[in-house]
Structures are given as C-alpha cells and as structure tokens.
Amino acid sequence: xxxxxxxxxxxxxxxxxxxxxxxxxxxxxxxxxxxxxxxxxxxxxxxxxxxxxxxxxxxxxxxxxxxxxxxxxxxxxxxxxxxxxxxxxxxxxxxxxxxxxxxxxxxxxxxxxxxxxxxxxxxxxxxxxxxxxxxxxxxxxxxxxxxxxxxxxxxxxxxxxxxxxxxxxxxxxxxxxxxxxxxxxxxxxxxxxxxxxxxxxxxxxxxxxxxxxxxxxxxxxxxxxxxxxxxxxxxxxxxxxxxxxxxxxxxxxxxxxxxxxxxxxxxxxxxxxxxxxxxxxxxxxxxxxxxxxxxxxxxxxxxxxxxxxxxxxxxxxxxxxxxxxxxxxxxxxxxxxxxxxxxxxxxxxxxxxxxxxxxxxxxxxxxxxxxxxxxxxxxxxxxxxxxxxxxx
Numbered sequence: 001x002x003x004x005x006x007x008x009x010x011x012x013x014x015x016x017x018x019x020x021x022x023x024x025x026x027x028x029x030x031x032x033x034x035x036x037x038x039x040x041x042x043x044x045x046x047x048x049x050x051x052x053x054x055x056x057x058x059x060x061x062x063x064x065x066x067x068x069x070x071x072x073x074x075x076x077x078x079x080x081x082x083x084x085x086x087x088x089x090x091x092x093x094x095x096x097x098x099x100x101x102x103x104x105x106x107x108x109x110x111x112x113x114x115x116x117x118x119x120x121x122x123x124x125x126x127x128x129x130x131x132x133x134x135x136x137x138x139x140x141x142x143x144x145x146x147x148x149x150x151x152x153x154x155x156x157x158x159x160x161x162x163x164x165x166x167x168x169x170x171x172x173x174x175x176x177x178x179x180x181x182x183x184x185x186x187x188x189x190x191x192x193x194x195x196x197x198x199x200x201x202x203x204x205x206x207x208x209x210x211x212x213x214x215x216x217x218x219x220x221x222x223x224x225x226x227x228x229x230x231x232x233x234x235x236x237x238x239x240x241x242x243x244x245x246x247x248x249x250x251x252x253x254x255x256x257x258x259x260x261x262x263x264x265x266x267x268x269x270x271x272x273x274x275x276x277x278x279x280x281x282x283x284x285x286x287x288x289x290x291x292x293x294x295x296x297x298x299x300x301x302x303x304x305x306x307x308x309x310x311x312x313x314x315x316x317x318x319x320x321x322x323x324x325x326x327x328x329x330x331x332x333x334x335x336x337x338x339x340x341x342x343x344x345x346x347x348x349x350x351x352x353x354x355x356x357x358x359x360x361x362x363x364x365x366x367x368x369x370x371x372x373x374x375x376x377x378x379x380x381x382x383x384x385x386x387x388x389x390x391x392x
Contacts, residue, residue, distance in 0.1 A: 003191025005314035011190040013280045017170075020177040025192050027097040032199065037096060044088050048121060049078045051085075051203065055211035055369070060341050065361040070220070071344070071372045072208050072236060081347065081374030082204060082232045083114035087183060089200035091118035094181035101125045101176070104183045105169040107134055107162035107228070108302035108349065109141025110374055111185030116150035126150040129168045133160035134301045141378050159295040162228075162305045166279050186229025187309030190280030194309055201235025208369060209239050221365020222246040225373065226353040227323075228267065228303035230312045232373035237321065246322065246364070249312060250356045252298030253325035267296040269308040270316045270323035278307040284316075299328040299382070300348035302374075324360075326352040334358055335376060335383065347374035348382070 003009050011021060031037040045051045053073045062069045074082040087104075094102055102124050106112030112128040119126035128145055132154045135142050145152050158164035166188070173182040187194040187201075212220055223240060225233035227249040237247045254266035264286045266272070273284035276291060285307040286294040298304040315321045326334075331348055334355035339345045346354055350373045357370055376383075 003195070005311045006317060008282050008310035008313045009191055009194060010282050011280060012277050012282065013190050014174060016174055017177070020173065021190060023097070027093060028192055028196055031093055031096050037092065041089055041092055044092070044121070045085070045203070049084045049088060050076065052207045053077060055208060055215065057215070058342055061338070064341065065358055067361045067364065068367050069357065069361070070212065070369045072204060072369055074204060074232065074371060074373045075344070075346065075350070075375035079110070079114050079117050080377060081110040081114065082201065082235060083111045083185060084117060085203055085235065086185065086197050086200040086231060087111065087114040087118040090181070090183045090196065091115065091122055091124060094183065095122055095124060097181065099124070099179060099181035101127070101180045102183050103127050103129065103169050103172050103180055104185060105129045105162065105165035106185060107131070107165070107304055108300065108347070109134065109138040109145065109378060110302060112150065112152065113141050113144050113148070115183055115185070116145045116148035119150065120148045127153060129153050129155055129165040129172070131155045131160040131162060131165050134162065134165070134304075137301050137382060138378055140381065161296070161301070163293065163296070170279070186231040187234050187311060188229045188279055188281065188283070188307060194281065194311055197231050198234045198238055198311065201231050202238045204232065204235040204371065205237060205239035208236055212369065216367060218367070219243055219245050220367045220369045222248060223369045223371070224248040224250060224353045224357050224364070225371035226250050226303060226349045227270065227308060227312065228252070228305045228349065229307070230309035232371055234309060234311060236371040241320065247320065248322045248324060248356065248364070249316070250353045251323060251325045252300060252303040252352060253327040254297040255328060264294040264306070265297050266325065267298045267303050267305055268325040269306065270312065271325050273308065281310045283307050283310040284313040299331060300352065302347070302349040303352065324356055326355045330355045330359070332383065332386070335379070344372070345376035345380070346372055347376045348379045350374055351376075
C-alpha cells in the first residue's frame with residue numbers, strides 16, 4: 001500500500017491538511033522523473049553542495065580497532081552535514097510547485113541551516129521553528145540561519161526541542177497551505193514525506209556502494225549510522241537493503257535507558273519504543289502506559305526526538321536492520337577519539353555511530369562503513385561547557 005511500510009506510516013493528519021498532502025504527492029510524482037528538475041538538482045548537488053563526498057579509509061582507526069573502517073564523509077557537504085541533500089531537493093520542488101514561502105523545523109540546527117542555504121540560493125523566503133532549549137544549545141546555528149536570511153521562531157511549548165518544533169510547523173502549515181511548503185528534515189511525518197526524504201538522501205548510499213566496490217572490490221560487512229528521525233541512516237542503508245550487508249541504526253541512549261511515566265532519559269525509539277501515532281504517521285515512539293509522548297533526552301540535539309521514521313520501524317521489526325544505543329558519555333569519548341586520531345571533529349550525532357563501531361568492531365566484520373553524517377563545529381561549545389562541569 002502506498003505510503004505504508006508494513007503496518008507503519010500512513011497519513012494521520014487533520015482533514016484540512018489533506019488537499020496540501022495530495023498536492024505534494026502530485027507534485028513529487030510529477031517532478032521526480034522530470035528531466036529538467038533532475039538536471040537542475042544534480043547541478044546544485046554537484047556545484048553547490050559539493051557531491052560526491054569521499055569514502056575515506058581511516059587507517060589509524062582501523063589499526064587501533066582491528067577492522068578496516070571507512071568513513072562516508074557527509075560532514076564535507078556544504079553546511080557541514082547530510083541535511084543539504086534533502087533541503088536542496090525539497091526547496092527546488094517547492095519552487096517548481098510555485099510556493100513562495102518555506103517553513104521548516106530543526107533540532108540541532110543543521111536542517112534549519114541547510115534549508116536557509118537552499119532558500120537563499122533559490123530566492124525563497126524561509127522561516128524555521130526551533131525549540132528554545134535547542135536554540136540555547138546550538139546558538140551558532142541560530143546565528144547562521146539568521147545570517148542566511150531565515151527567520152528563526154523559538155518554540156516554548158513541551159520539551160522545547162525537535163518534537164515541539166515539528167508540532168508548531170504543522171500548525172503553521174495548516175493555516176498557510178496556499179503559498180507555503182513545509183520542508184520536513186527527516187523521514188518522519190505523513191506520506192509522502194518519509195519517501196521524499198529517503199529518496200533525496202539515498203544519494204549517500206548510492207555513492208557509498210560505487211566507492212566501496214571501487215576501493216575494495218566487494219560490499220562492506222556492516223554499515224553503521226546514527227539515528228534520530230533517521231534521514232542519514234535510511235539514506236545510506238536504502239541502496240543496500242537487498243544486499244548481504246548488516247545495517248546498524250544507532251540511537252541515543254542518553255543518560256541511561258531508564259523510562260518512567262514522566263520522562264525518558266534517552267531517545268532510543270527503535271530499542272524501547274512502542275507503536276503509536278506521532279506527527280502524522282504510525283511508528284515506534286516513546287510513550288507511557290496512557291499513550292502520552294515522553295520527553296526524550298540526548299546530548300546530541302539532532303537525536304533528541306521521541307520517535308523514529310516509519311520505514312526504519314518496519315525494517316527493524318522484520319529484522320533487516322539492527323538497532324543499538326550509545327549513552328552520552330560514550331558518544332563524547334568517540335568525539336575525542338576521532339578528533340585526536342583522525343583530525344576529524346565529528347558531530348555529536350555522528351559520534352554515536354563512531355562509538356558503536358569502536359565498541360563492537362570485532363563483531364561487525366572485517367570491512368565497516370560509518371556514515372559520518374555531520375561535522376562537530378556546532379558542538380564544540382557544548383563539549384567545552386561539559387569540560388567546565390556545566391550542563392549540556
């Protein structure tokens with residue numbers, strides 16, 4: 001069934017949004033196969049975003065941990081993360097659909113920054129909803145968005161993080177469907193968003209497959225990616241779904257995996273979530289026995305989300321992907337390890353994937369690929385505060 005991944009996915013939205021959803025489905029189906037659209041997107045991906053990104057053999061890391069480890073360098077995409085792959089595609093789609101305004105949500109600020117970059121390049125007005133807690137954690141990205149001409153709207157409701165930013169963006173869209181395009185940043189939300197974001201991000205996996213075959217003459221044993229909503233993980237996983245390659249989606253274990261009826265001290269929806277409805281789709285979410293959404297926690301703002309994409313929920317349920325989690329302290333150790341051993345400062349989000357490989361390298365096979373989804377410039381202030389004994 002279109003828009004469904006097993007029993008996950010679907011469209012659980014107010015009736016007032018259905019015309020906009022139908023318009024989006026029609027627009028995407030029309031333009032994704034349009035030669036002019038594809039040619040323009042490929043041009044911007046190459047000349048503006050800097051694709052293809054390298055697949056880098058981390059020799060010292062490999063020697064230290066007893067496996068051949070490659071890093072897919074999405075941190076080298078313009079803006080510092082994989083997010084631009086999706087925002088370029090969706091912003092161009094919005095332009096082709098005749099929309100004059102784009103709204104977006106953001107957690108770590110990378111999606112908001114990438115949306116602002118795409119909007120500035122294409123000449124489209126951008127407004128970004130961001131939880132006030134995340135704005136404090138990611139002040140540099142807030143300034144970058146404003147520098148690029150975007151308006152950043154603080155969200156004070158709920159946990160003041162990504163979940164609540166999505167809620168506010170959806171409310172805005174309901175009121176302004178005529179001229180506004182809602183540019184979702186992950187594989188969440190109602191159909192067709194999980195498919196749209198997956199399709200634009202799958203360039204990561206397509207390049208990885210071509211590069212690893214050229215370098216090693218075979219496919220990797222394992223691919224590991226951090227997972228919040230899941231755009232970078234599905235982006236690298238999707239072209240390998242039919243191959244004999246183990247896929248690992250690594251979530252934020254936060255301070256611990258304890259869960260109460262008041263708060264979740266983690267963001268591990270695949271590991272500990274339950275089936276429910278969040279942001280217009282059926283998926284695995286963190287909730288209490290009354291079905292109320294729990295507040296999540298992660299040192300990495302981009303993983304601080306109470307759910308996960310419906311396609312990943314399905315792939316996890318059928319056993320095609322493996323889920324794991326890494327706590328804040330272990331992610332920090334990996335942050336330092338990659339910085340000092342490879343001269344690469346990873347995003348705290350990506351550090352979760354790195355940490356999992358460093359802990360389990362011998363179990364993952366002889367040839368491992370880590371999707372290094374973003375660079376850590378945005379997180380240096382957070383790490384510096386932690387070193388002073390402050391809260392993240």
